[in-house]
Amino acid sequence: MTTFGASDFDLNRPAAMIAALPAVLGFVPEKSLVLLTVEDGGLGCVMRVDLSAALPETLAHLAEVATASDPDAAIAVVVDEDGASCRMCLDEHQALAADLKDQLDECGIELLATYVVDRLQAGGRWRRADTYAGAGTIEDPMSSPMAAAAVLDGRRLYARRAELEEVIATFDPIRAEALRAEMMRAEHDGDLRPDADARGDVEHALTMARGLSDGQTPSDADVARLGCGFTDPRVRDTLYALAVGTEASRAEALWAMLARTLPDPWRNEALVLLAFSAYARGDGPLAGVSLEAVLRKDGSHRMAVMLDQALQSGMRPDQIRELAQTGYRLAKRLGLRLPPRQGIDRRAG
Incomplete structure (x- = not known):
């Protein structure tokens, strides 16, 4: 919808x-x-x-x-x-x-x-x-x-729905499988890590987003670290705040790149971050195909289900944007300073 x-x-x-x-x-x-x-x-x-x-x-x-x-x-x-x-x-x-x-x-x-x-x-x-x-x-x-x-x-207009789906399609399956092995070795229990580790992962995400914007290609080690960081709820939930900040476009470009690069199941978190970012700026079509890709693999994903229900019910982007406030509260608790919120909300789309 x-x-x-x-x-x-x-x-x-x-x-x-x-x-x-x-x-x-x-x-x-x-x-x-x-x-x-x-x-x-x-x-x-x-x-x-x-x-x-x-x-x-x-x-x-x-x-x-x-x-x-x-x-x-x-x-x-x-x-x-x-x-x-x-x-x-x-x-x-x-x-x-x-x-x-x-x-x-x-x-x-x-x-x-x-x-x-x-x-x-x-x-x-x-x-x-x-x-x-x-x-x-x-x-x-x-x-x-x-x-x-x-x-x-x-917003880009696509000639076919398939072209929209290609925006989130895995770009290099061989690289994704290589990343899977590296990420399984680096996997951690996010709930047991110190706040400093979670803070470091959020800062790492910001650095990656800025580097990508400047034309830098993230290394496999950088991608794997951030993908593993998504398993920490403090990291993941803080990153939602970037969708309404002054560096929202940089963050969204990073989520799109990760959605095309990461293996399952870590890819799902990148897709949901992309969906949230697209929804918040009024791009319902991109949000919809991203959520559909997640729910095909994991129908119980909490945030994906919630966003999909919001999209289905016609909830406006300005209402969704308010969910990002939780990310700012988490950032404050972690001792992080995120990019400030944008002063003007974009209209629905």
């Missing part, structure tokens, strides 16, 4: 509304059902699921998730290049729209319209699936006000 509060999203103009979806999701959806909630006359949350044989069983859960933010109504968009011009397929989409309406009705949410679009590109064609009344051409997604806002917020 993605949340994005912006006045540029025109729910009454299908051509513009549909064109804005890539900027909201962070990638161009294909073979997808996208559900947008309407709150106070504007865009609320946006959810996407694959068009698949299992979709009818997913609709009830989708409707249930949509109720989390207590929306006024919803709009559905089906992205289907193969079936957009096929009359039989359109009949199937109309049946899908009817099923979705029934599920949303049970949750007290009105489905205002269901649109089918062949492709989310300039010149893509849309039409109403629920009534067959209304059709047209979408505007250029890359020129939409939402796309401009996303770029100004520092």
Whole structure:
């Protein structure tokens, strides 16, 4: 789920509304059902699921998730290049729209319209699936006000979801396995270490983030030390504070590098730090794929589960940012001075 509060999203103009979806999701959806909630006359949350044989069983859960933010109504968009011009397929989409309406009705949410679009590109064609009344051409997604806002917020727009997933994919499996052996030798019980060791690991993370920003490549020993440091709750929880500090972008670049480098299970902690950082600055798509990668391997990861639930319920980034205060309190207890908090919160995305 993605949340994005912006006045540029025109729910009454299908051509513009549909064109804005890539900027909201962070990638161009294909073979997808996208559900947008309407709150106070504007865009609320946006959810996407694959068009698949299992979709009818997913609709009830989708409707249930949509109720989390207590929306006024919803709009559905089906992205289907193969079936957009096929009359039989359109009949199937109309049946899908009817099923979705029934599920949303049970949750007290009105489905205002269901649109089918062949492709989310300039010149893509849309039409109403629920009534067959209304059709047209979408505007250029890359020129939409939402796309401009996303770029100004520092978010990259991906041509495919797979490209977004590549941001966190393991870059060098051979190096990861070599690191595993080194980290298993260096593994420690974080709860039994002195505060000085935890403090040293946080300082080491800051040094690595600054070095990476200056073009330095971390050594295997540096990567292994920080990966092992993640097993110490004092280190891990303190590092969440960096997401709201003046060096947040440096820290996020480090978490992304570690997510592509570390072996499991240490990689999970880098992914959750990356997810928290992305969520805090309003990048719901990157947060979502990072959390999905963690929960596939460890469905009980406490922080990943909590962040995923927050994302699913449409919790705003400014609310998530407040969790970083715990990190500042831990840093004070450890005798650490972290980069100060940023003075201005970024908007949701």
